[in-house]
Amino acid sequence: MGREGQNILAKTAFLIVVAACIVSVAWTGGADTSPDETDRITEPLSGTAWNLVEFRADNGSVVAPLHGKAPLIAFGESGTLTGSAGCNLYSASYRINGSTIAVEPVVATAAYPANEQELVRQENRYRELLVAAASYRVEDNRLTISGPSGRELLAFARAEQPESAPLLATEWHLARYTNGSGSTVASPVPGTDITLVFDGDGTLSGSAGCNAYSAPYRVNETGLSVDRVIATKASFTEPAGVMEQEKAYLDLLRSAAGYRIVGDTLAVIDGSGRAILFFTTEG
Structure with a gap:
């Protein structure tokens, strides 16, 4: 079964609708000290x-x-x-x-x-x-x-105005992840592509490197929680370490408590304020 078919299989295992509220911040190229539409004076560095x-x-x-x-x-x-x-x-x-x-x-x-x-x-x-x-x-x-x-x-x-990819409707590719203590950062096993997509219906899904997975999520401004991650049950032996990496990734995803987006980079943060997963928009 192809990756697209696996994603569909995992995602259709449940349907949970969660209201998502995301506050986006505009990046502008210059300072603005004039009154805005609400007659509030914007300080000079705001939005730069x-x-x-x-x-x-x-x-x-x-x-x-x-x-x-x-x-x-x-x-x-x-x-x-x-x-x-x-x-x-x-x-x-x-x-x-x-x-x-x-x-x-x-x-x-x-x-x-x-x-x-x-x-x-x-x-x-x-x-x-x-x-x-x-x-x-x-x-x-x-x-x-x-x-x-x-x-x-x-x-x-x-800085040049970043493209600043939105949390939703973007396919995020894992670039780095931490170990359990957060003291070291590793790159994905060569030849694997771990992906993450947030949909507007309150579900996230992707490939964990071998298996497709999905889960309900809740988001509010910079807070993020992920519940009941489910995945398909395939087992790969190549490349070496792919299954251990998959387990580590899904465990880290379950511990998500917040997120930050800087330009085209998404960092998922745990309850201690540590960045545990780093994604980019390019695979």
Whole structure:
């Protein structure tokens, strides 16, 4: 039986209708300080997104982020900033008054690829500098954040508007997943493609690498819960490790408590705030 047939077989085992409420945040390319449609003044950084290009290292020098792992920051319209610190996703409350900015302690997921100590140090330093922010300025397409002494700490370039795939109606492909403790991150077994699709009828489905699966889910803003995952019963011996990977994936999916979407990446988060599954829109 083909993958499409397996998906249909698994999904038709039940039908549960759950009301889904998703709040989407618009990413815009420029600042808007004019009154919006409700006569509320939008603060200058609201709705903008930026990629880190330089930061102040521990020794005081100005350095570039690791190649391909530059942090991203996006300012929401409700006093919350979110983004990727290079691997982990983070969020924090912030306040702006004129040219001053204050960032509350950052809440972040806690998953890293094994043996990525440089990335760990960069992420820790980035979060430390972000919380130390005292003022900011925007010049053309550059955002600079400085500390209380006026010393520049972080410099960003304006990000291109991401395609920002929606949670529903997107076929997500597993890119990385964590072990049970969340201390290491693994890539899928070569030759396997684990997929996830959220449908508007309150069911999710996909391929776990060997078997098709489906389950009812509930979602509210950034909260996510998955119940009663069912799967077909085929057993594969090749490629090596595919069945162990499938069990680990389905167990992690059952422990979902929330999600974040940054650009074209979906992170599923457990009840402890750890990112346990990372998906992209490309297989």
